[in-house]
Amino acid sequence: MRYCSILFALAAPLLVSAAPTHFLGKRAAADILVFQFADVLEQLESTFYQQALAKFHDSDFTAAGFSSSQIPVEQLTTIQGDEATHSSVLQSALQAAGAKPISGCTFSFDSVLTDVDTMAATARVIEMVGVSAYIGAMTILTDPVLLAAAGSILTVEARHQTVLNILSGTGTAIPAAFDVAFTPNEVLAIASQFISGCSLGISANTPLSITNNGSIIPGTTLTFQAASINGTVPTDSLFCQMLIGDSPTAIPLPISQCVVPSGVNGPVALFITSDGQPLLNDVHDRAQKQVVAGPTLAFIDTQPQMLPQLVKAGNGSQPLTTTTTQTISPAQASAVIASAGAISMPSPTSATASSATPGSASPTPGTSVSVVSPPGGKNTFTGPSPDGMMTVNGWSESGT
Numbered sequence: 001m002r003y004c005s006i007l008f009a010l011a012a013p014l015l016v017s018a019a020p021t022h023f024l025g026k027r028a029a030a031d032i033l034v035f036q037f038a039d040v041l042e043q044l045e046s047t048f049y050q051q052a053l054a055k056f057h058d059s060d061f062t063a064a065g066f067s068s069s070q071i072p073v074e075q076l077t078t079i080q081g082d083e084a085t086h087s088s089v090l091q092s093a094l095q096a097a098g099a100k101p102i103s104g105c106t107f108s109f110d111s112v113l114t115d116v117d118t119m120a121a122t123a124r125v126i127e128m129v130g131v132s133a134y135i136g137a138m139t140i141l142t143d144p145v146l147l148a149a150a151g152s153i154l155t156v157e158a159r160h161q162t163v164l165n166i167l168s169g170t171g172t173a174i175p176a177a178f179d180v181a182f183t184p185n186e187v188l189a190i191a192s193q194f195i196s197g198c199s200l201g202i203s204a205n206t207p208l209s210i211t212n213n214g215s216i217i218p219g220t221t222l223t224f225q226a227a228s229i230n231g232t233v234p235t236d237s238l239f240c241q242m243l244i245g246d247s248p249t250a251i252p253l254p255i256s257q258c259v260v261p262s263g264v265n266g267p268v269a270l271f272i273t274s275d276g277q278p279l280l281n282d283v284h285d286r287a288q289k290q291v292v293a294g295p296t297l298a299f300i301d302t303q304p305q306m307l308p309q310l311v312k313a314g315n316g317s318q319p320l321t322t323t324t325t326q327t328i329s330p331a332q333a334s335a336v337i338a339s340a341g342a343i344s345m346p347s348p349t350s351a352t353a354s355s356a357t358p359g360s361a362s363p364t365p366g367t368s369v370s371v372v373s374p375p376g377g378k379n380t381f382t383g384p385s386p387d388g389m390m391t392v393n394g395w396s397e398s399g400t
Helices: 002-017 026-055 058-063 070-096 116-137 144-167 184-194 306-311 330-337
Strands: 239-243 251-254 266-273 291-300 325-328 368-371
Touching: 026 070, 026 116, 026 144, 026 184, 058 070, 058 116, 070 116, 070 144, 116 144, 116 184, 116 266, 116 291, 144 306, 184 291
Parallel strands: 325 368
Antiparallel strands: 239 251, 239 266, 266 291
């Protein structure tokens, strides 16, 4: 039953006993609006994964570098099921409260389902939007039952985000200790491009897109496109602002000098503003009037980890290598360098080789070895062994 039974348990008091009068008043109306909005986002997420799983096949995933297509398919299927369950429970809660879910929405992802890599990158954005939306909702919800249910969904959305960071092959599984919250208007700046046919009752911030080609890394100068900044406002008066989870305020820069600073890793929310006053990483008190466009999300992966690389071996990153250190006996050392001759080295301190198997004079590539000086003498040889499989960099004394 997994998570589904937990959320139904949270929603049960509302589903069983709630009446329309439970939601009377302006604050209650806000609760209903939040759940209606959340339901549309859950439908969007569920539909995205449905379309992705229907389009891409095993060969598509392996061609994209996954060590096994079963890994992404299994995880995306699980996530899709979670999103569908979230939507079902949200709709049941709304109906039990005498409210109607928003209907008529259609979702199209043709522009981002062109290949597996683009799909996976979009999935990271969609899940990050979900996380940010639920955090923002916490500042609006007033009913404790609804708040608990939304909080339970939020934790699962965050797990989805971690899985997708891993599936990216280049990301950090958990890139920051905190996440960024979005208002509904900010959420729609990103999500509205995929939604049509329905009215959400919420106006979207002007959508913002990054026009750079290729990967975004520290030192990249970002360029943007948005209806509100293309000819309608002088660009020399605009600022780009980068908001990350671990910072209390955004990093404001003139839009013409929007260079990604060093030290940034993971999701970054980017806004265009009319002044350089830093936006607060506080959805309740963050200024809204100065926002000209955005946010949009960018994932800047500067701290790749081993786990994502194991899942997606063909991501273009450097191959994973391991190095171990072993000590070999004087007899083994002598056998390795017997015919190499001696080369004097001043103040030798250590010896390393490409490899050695314990108990054997024949090294196996991939291991670093400490070589011990023989009793009664002092080897000073450095350089490649006669068989070319080992390189001695230096020597160290040992009493054994």
